Every structure is written in C-alpha cells, then in structure tokens.
Amino acid sequence: VLDMPALTAEMIKSGEWQDDVDGLYLGYRGSVYRPRPYDVSLPADRIFPGKRHPYQRLIDNMREIMLEMGFVEIKGPIVQTSFWNFDALFQPQDHPAREMQDTFYLNSQGDIPDYARIKEMHECGGSVGSTGWGGCWSPEVARQEVLRTHTTGVTIKYLAEHPRPPVKAFGIDRVYRREAIDSTHTPEFEQLEGIVMDESVSFCHLLGILKEFYGKMGFEEVRFRPGYFPYTEPSVEPEVYIDGLGWVELGGAGVFRKEVTAPFGIDHPVLAWGLGVSRVAMLRLGLKDLRLLYQSDIEWLRQTPVSIKL
Secondary structure, eight states: OEEOOOOOHHHHHHOGGGOEETTEEEOGGGOEEEOOOOOTTSOOOOOOOOOOOHHHHHHHHHHHHHHHTTOEEOOOOSEEEHHHHTGGGTOOTTOGGGSTTTSOEEEEEOOOOOOHHHHHHHHHOTTTTOOOOOSOOOHHHHHEEEEOSOSHHHHHHHHHHOOSSOEEEEEEEEEEOOOOOBTTBOSEEEEEEEEEEOSSOOHHHHHHHHHHHHHHTTOOOEEEEEOOBTTEEEEEEEEEEETTTEEEEOOEEEEEOHHHHGGGTOOSOEEEEEEEHHHHHHHHHTOSOTTHHHHOOHHHHHHSOSSOOO
16 A cells, blocks of 8 residues: 555546545556545745835835826936035035035045036025125035935936926935934935926925825825925925824925026926935834845845735
8 A cells, every 4th residue: 555646647537546445545557545644734834925125115106106296207426516415505615514424525526517606696695685695605615526415416406407497307316424323314315306397386386296295105194384494495394194103294395495596597486395215114114223124134024015005
C-alpha cells in the first residue's frame, strides 16, 4: 500500500482513484493507494508581494490630483544660486533663514540673470510703492550656490521664464535644510508647490483651489487662518480636521507680493501655495516617527497594506 501521490490528469481521467475498498483507493496500473491526510486548518506560508513604497504611492496620488486639476508639472535643479532661492523671493540678504545654521551652502558660485531690478527692489522698493530693505544688495552673495531650501525657488524661476498668463504649474521635489534629526524633522524632505497666474484670479480663487485639492486628498473639513510668509500677502495657513488630533496645519499659501513679481515683468496676480508631503504621509500612514519613511524598514513595509486610503 502506497501513499497517494499528487493527482495527475491520467489518474483523474481513469476514474479508478474513486474506487473505495476498506478506506483504500484502487489506483491505476493495479496499485493500491492510501489517501494522504491534509489539515486544511494549518496556516499557509506568508507571501510578500512586490508593491510600491507607501510614501511613493502618496506622492503619485498627489501628482494625479494636480494633473486632474489642470496643472502642468515642473522640475528644477537641486543646486540653486541664492539669487533664485532667496533674492528673487524678496528675502533680504541678512534674513535669518539664510544663515549657515539653516542652509546648506556649497563652495561654488553660479550665474545669475540681469539683477538691476532685483537690486533696486531690495535697496529702495522699486516702483511698486515699497520701501525695500535698505542697505546695499550684493551680487556676490546672490551668486553663492546652495542646496535648495524650498521649491518656491523653482516656481519663481518658471514664472520669470513664463511671465505671460495663463500659468498653472506645480512641482513635487526634495528640499534640504540644516535640521536636527528627530521624530518630526529630517535634513531633507519633500514639498509640493503650486502656482496660478491669470488676469482675473484673486485670493478667493486661491481658497477655492486649496479646498478642492485637500478635498480630493480625502480631507473633508478644511479651514483657513491668517498667516505670514515673507513673499506672499495676504497669506493663509490651511488646516484640516483629523479625528483624534483636531485641526492640523498642512501648509502655507498666499498671493505673491509685487516686490516678487514686478522685477520679472509679471503684471498679473500669482497665487501660490505649498505643503510638506511627509507631514501628510505621517497622518495618512499613522506614523509617529518621520524617519520610517526613509529607513525602508522591511517589517514596516511588509505590514503596510497594498492599498491604503489616501
């Protein structure tokens, strides 16, 4: 008497395997087989299928939403001159954000465009009714290269190259800052930036765009409170309601100041906003430590569902 092997097509076709004799089965070719017992209650081996990183899925979801809303995606270099990263955004050259402890400076300098109007705007406010920052604006400081500290430097350069409406663009890129590493801070992280320029857009349009975007991201309750940013006025901070956490701030937005747009010949209002992508990821994935997004811990990745609500 032999243990029954795996059923083959030949055994099934013959039908002889169904003949039951005292708990045994008559097999083909005159052999007698004992049925092999199987315990169907035993757990099966775990299978770990290939899947996209959950953080990448979130970024892809954001990108799809922006494209659906009619935006075009733009990219920019990681290494930028201080001109585009700071000066073009009307940040004074002695601003605390430009200090060595906050910014990664490189031992190199880059080319900058004609800076006469930027220099005038910083020193005396140009022709837009501003007083500027006073002092003497230095082109040497503006040529200093840095690792970009935000994606707004990419969008202002794009606007300078496309000063005529309509413009509707966004970017999702990594930025770099001198941050002490802890559960909520890393020296590199992703930002989403969006801009809209047209003849008739207003602050109300900005609020509507933001509410639509956050709604598509799955946040049902959105509110706005006044904020301050150096290169937008008026400015707001969007907040979304999260069960168990309450209202959480998820970015900043506003209308570019004329001190930012006028030097590049931009005569129409520009709506701008940005948010930290990793902050949204922590909320969506239920993380308490931002570093998990970058450490690629295999156990955490295995436990993350293939499909998560974004």
